[in-house]
Amino acid sequence: MVKLFNHDWVSLALLLGLAALATFVPEFHSWGILDRDALAAGEVWRLWAGHLAHFSASHLFVDALVFTLLAGALHRTGEHALGRGLVVGGAVLSVSLLACDALLARYGGLSGLNSLMLGWLVTRWFHAGGRQRGLGVALLVVAVGKFTLDSVGLSRPGVEFDSVAVVPSHLSHWLGLFWGLVLPASAQAKSKR
Amino acid sequence: MKTTRPSRLSSSFRLHLPLVALLAVVVLLAAGCRALDHRNTRKRSNSSLVDYLYPRGNHTQPTKPTVPTLTLPLKVGIAWVPESTGSPDQHRTQDSALTEARRKELAEAVIPHFQKYPFIKSIEIIPTAYLTPGGGFENLDQLKALLGVDVIALLSFDQLQTSDSTEFSLLYWTIVGAYVIPAEANRTHTMVDAAVFDIASRQLLFRAPGTSQSQGVATPVRKDERLRVKSEVGFAAASTNMVANLQLELAAFQQRLKERPETARIVRSPGYTGGGAFGWEHAGLLGGVIGLGILLQRPRK
Numbered sequence: 171m172v173k174l175f176n177h178d179w180v181s182l183a184l185l186l187g188l189a190a191l192a193t194f195v196p197e198f199h200s201w202g203i204l205d206r207d208a209l210a211a212g213e214v215w216r217l218w219a220g221h222l223a224h225f226s227a228s229h230l231f232v233d234a235l236v237f238t239l240l241a242g243a244l245h246r247t248g249e250h251a252l253g254r255g256l257v258v259g260g261a262v263l264s265v266s267l268l269a270c271d272a273l274l275a276r277y278g279g280l281s282g283l284n285s286l287m288l289g290w291l292v293t294r295w296f297h298a299g300g301r302q303r304g305l306g307v308a309l310l311v312v313a314v315g316k317f318t319l320d321s322v323g324l325s326r327p328g329v330e331f332d333s334v335a336v337v338p339s340h341l342s343h344w345l346g347l348f349w350g351l352v353l354p355a356s357a358q359a360k361s362k363r
Numbered sequence: 364m365k366t367t368r369p370s371r372l373s374s375s376f377r378l379h380l381p382l383v384a385l386l387a388v389v390v391l392l393a394a395g396c397r398a399l400d401h402r403n404t405r406k407r408s409n410s411s412l413v414d415y416l417y418p419r420g421n422h423t424q425p426t427k428p429t430v431p432t433l434t435l436p437l438k439v440g441i442a443w444v445p446e447s448t449g450s451p452d453q454h455r456t457q458d459s460a461l462t463e464a465r466r467k468e469l470a471e472a473v474i475p476h477f478q479k480y481p482f483i484k485s486i487e488i489i490p491t492a493y494l495t496p497g498g499g500f501e502n503l504d505q506l507k508a509l510l511g512v513d514v515i516a517l518l519s520f521d522q523l524q525t526s527d528s529t530e531f532s533l534l535y536w537t538i539v540g541a542y543v544i545p546a547e548a549n550r551t552h553t554m555v556d557a558a559v560f561d562i563a564s565r566q567l568l569f570r571a572p573g574t575s576q577s578q579g580v581a582t583p584v585r586k587d588e589r590l591r592v593k594s595e596v597g598f599a600a601a602s603t604n605m606v607a608n609l610q611l612e613l614a615a616f617q618q619r620l621k622e623r624p625e626t627a628r629i630v631r632s633p634g635y636t637g638g639g640a641f642g643w644e645h646a647g648l649l650g651g652v653i654g655l656g657i658l659l660q661r662p663r664k
Binding site: 221224225229232233235236239240242243246271273274275276277278279280281282284288291295301302305306308309312313316329330331333335336337338339341342343346 | 435436480482617621629635636637638639640641642643645646648649650652653655656657659
């Protein structure tokens with residue numbers, strides 16, 4: 171699993187293929203979605219699989235596009251621990267989301283992980299210094315600005331879900347960004363020690 | 364003894380024969396007249412949604428147009444509107460075209476078609492006895508408080524049955540004809556309507572009608588029985604048609620919510636489903652910044 175994301179585009183295609191299965195095949199969808207009750211019953215794979223299950227084709231398409239873009243950008247920075255980061259970050263994000271939003275029963279979508287990768291990229295660019303530091307800050311400003319507009323209800327829903335029962339989860343973006351900034355920093359501090 | 368009794372019986376029979384024959388003729392004529400008493404009939408039974416929601420001209424104070432707030436997942440109630448006689452102050456309490464058991468049966472047929480939707484938490488059938496005739500929105504508020512339903516599907520109906528004699532009814536004069544000649548043309552028109560209301564905002568979310576028409580012939584003596592059967596069949600067919608239309612209307616309503624979010628406010632409630640999604644604009648903006656970052660990236664060490 172650690173090697174899975176070692177800049178291997180085949181692995182990326184495989185992951186996105188799994189996401190397509192978890193989105194379009196109802197059995198896979200119900201098996202994969204992050205479900206609070208099912209998780210409590212011991213179905214721990216949902217901590218990761220939930221990020222792959224989406225609620226419409228456009229939902230999957232935009233999330234997959236951003237994921238590919240961010241994975242490519244992190245690859246270019248020389249990030250070798252992307253796979254490990256996603257495994258740890260995916261679980262941490264799922265747990266924190268369920269802990270922080272007591273009303274949330276089910277969750278699906280890659281955008282939480284995308285936000286995590288975005289935070290990670292910001293950290294990498296910031297540490298790279300020079301013009302990239304500025305771009306890292308710009309990226310963070312764009313993300314925070316958009317998340318704020320979404321949270322206060324000043325922006326239109328980005329994509330359509332197949333059901334009106336699915337409500338956009340803005341908290342997953344904030345938590346993803348938070349963990350994306352915190353996890354690499356803590357890993358770096360640990361390695362320095 | 365053996366010879367006298369038969370002759371006494373025979374004479375008695377001979378004496379009463381004209382009387383018995385006369386009696387038989389009278390009975391047959393009476394039966395024939397009853398059978399021939401087949402005036403064209405017209406039977407109408409209906410329950411009016413408007414009479415229930417706006418009784419005695421309460422429409423002079425219309426509800427304020429407010430945006431419905433739908434707290435998902437929804438608790439839905441299904442109820443048949445009480446029947447009215449047409450008189451503004453009276454409501455029919457007996458001789459209902461639909462028994463309570465039949466109402467429950469028809470409402471239960473609706474449930475499986477809508478329970479599959481994730482935004483519906485539960486569907487509850489509300490007995491007609493819980494609805495006060497002419498109770499209006501105040502009655503719906505009571506149901507919301509009592510049963511905790513957010514949205515209610517109010518079912519109303521209108522059924523008209525007519526029975527007209529055809530030219531063949533002339534054969535009823537043969538007496539036997541009334542029993543064997545099917546010269547009564549029956550027609551049954553049924554409409555069942557479902558109107559879905561958000562109780563809190565008193566807004567009609569969507570509605571769907573279902574109709575059915577049937578016709579047939581019957582002998583005068585079987586007319587009432589046939590009409591009863593046709594009535595039952597009419598309600599079943601109209602309800603099936605209504606369910607199909609209701610599914611289409613629900614899909615259209617969902618589409619309206621997506622296209623015009625101002626139609627209704629969707630609120631999260633315990634047990635909601637969240638979707639993490641980046642929009643197209645956001646993806647484009649991020650793509651621009653990331654692309655620029657990649658271009659400006661220093662060579663890797």
